[in-house]
Amino acid sequence: MISIYRVGVQLLTVLQNLIPISKFKTSFVREPYLHILKTDNLRKHMTAVRTVSHKLEIETGRYTNTPRIDRKCKLCSMNVVESEFHFLLICPKYNILRRLYVPHRAWPTLQYFHKLLSSENKKTIINTAKFIMYATQCRDDAIIQFVIMSLNTCKPILAETVYTITCDAS
Numbered sequence: 001m002i003s004i005y006r007v008g009v010q011l012l013t014v015l016q017n018l019i020p021i022s023k024f025k026t027s028f029v030r031e032p033y034l035h036i037l038k039t040d041n042l043r044k045h046m047t048a049v050r051t052v053s054h055k056l057e058i059e060t061g062r063y064t065n066t067p068r069i070d071r072k073c074k075l076c077s078m079n080v081v082e083s084e085f086h087f088l089l090i091c092p093k094y095n096i097l098r099r100l101y102v103p104h105r106a107w108p109t110l111q112y113f114h115k116l117l118s119s120e121n122k123k124t125i126i127n128t129a130k131f132i133m134y135a136t137q138c139r140d141d142a143i144i145q146f147v148i149m150s151l152n153t154c155k156p157i158l159a160e161t162v163y164t165i166t167c168d169a170s
């Protein structure tokens with residue numbers, strides 16, 4: 001049963017690009033975070049990052065066939081792909097939240113990233129889930145602002161286009 005499970009995870013990794021789940025899910029057991037996180041909202045946000053069902057550019061870019069390298073973070077000036085790693089450990093947009101919920105590390109590593117998301121320590125699980133939940137809310141608000149600003153920037157162009165069309169029509 002376990003070997004079938006492992007083959008399944010490997011196939012998913014290859015077929016659906018679900019790299020993170022194969023890193024976090026190393027044994028065929030109920031994950032501790034599922035019973036440690038008491039509220040649906042915290043569980044939902046932790047699960048979203050672990051199973052790559054979130055709204056980060058690295059994932060949403062797949063829907064629009066955006067090349068992986070162009071799936072950049074819109075919320076900082078680092079000009080890097082908005083991956084789960086960037087979201088959780090790097091992006092300066094969430095530095096205040098990170099100081100509150102993610103134990104300080106001098107240098108973020110993939111090993112530390114995987115350790116945070118597959119931890120069995122209650123405090124680490126709760127704090128990581130809180131970080132993901134609050135950072136996601138912060139990100140959603142910032143993306144809305146980003147879209148509004150983009151629309152405002154486009155207004156003169158749209159007005160000019162409409163004017164030009166009106167002139168051509170008369």
Ligand SMILES: [Zn+2]
Nearest residue numbers: 073075076091
């Ligand atoms: Zn960023």
